[in-house]
Amino acid sequence: MADLKKHTPDQIRDISEAVYRQKLDSECGAGTAKMTDDAIAKGILGTNGKPRVSIRDRAAAYDKITRVYLDVLGIKP
Secondary structure: OOOOOOOOHHHHHHHHHHHHHHHHHHHHOOOHHHHHHHHHHHOOEOOOOOEOOOHHHHHHHHHHHHHHHHHHHOOOO
16 A cells, blocks of 8 residues: 655745755855855845846755655655
8 A cells, every 4th residue: 555644745845945045055166055045135146137036936946856866765755
C-alpha cells in the first residue's frame, strides 16, 4: 500500500529554495542570493526591465527533482 504521508509543497519549496540559494552563491559569488533579495525589496528591476522574480519562486523549477531526491534517499516527512 502506498505511503499516504508526503512532504507538503511548502516543505519541498523550502528545500528547493535552500538548494537554489546555495547554487546561486556558489556559481555567482558569495552573497549573490542576499543581493538579489535586497534588490527585490528595493524594487530594482531586472536586466530585462521587468520586476525580478523572487528566489523562492525561481526555486519552483527544482521542486520535482527535490521530491525525487527525497524519495530516493528514503527521507520521509
